[in-house]
Amino acid sequence: MxxxxxxxxxxxxxxxxxxISVIEVRGDQVRLGVEAPRSVKVFRxxxxxxxxxxxxxxxxxxxxxxxxEIPK
Numbered sequence: 015m016x017x018x019x020x021x022x023x024x025x026x027x028x029x030x031x032x033x034i035s036v037i038e039v040r041g042d043q044v045r046l047g048v049e050a051p052r053s054v055k056v057f058r059x060x061x062x063x064x065x066x067x068x069x070x071x072x073x074x075x076x077x078x079x080x081x082x083e084i085p086k
Contacts, residue, residue, distance in 0.1 A: 032048070034047070034048055034049075035048075
């Protein structure tokens, strides 16, 4: 893991087109701004984990098919 120190209004670049800015530091909380292309999905970790869990549950579930009556 790379650990960097940044001050308010300073940025970290990831590749050529993703930047993370320190917007505000208040007590033990840091506000970050993320600039990335629309094609790059950006999530908070807890949201990302919830999405992964939902996708895994959906992949493991069996589809429920409606009962279809066949005419005689």
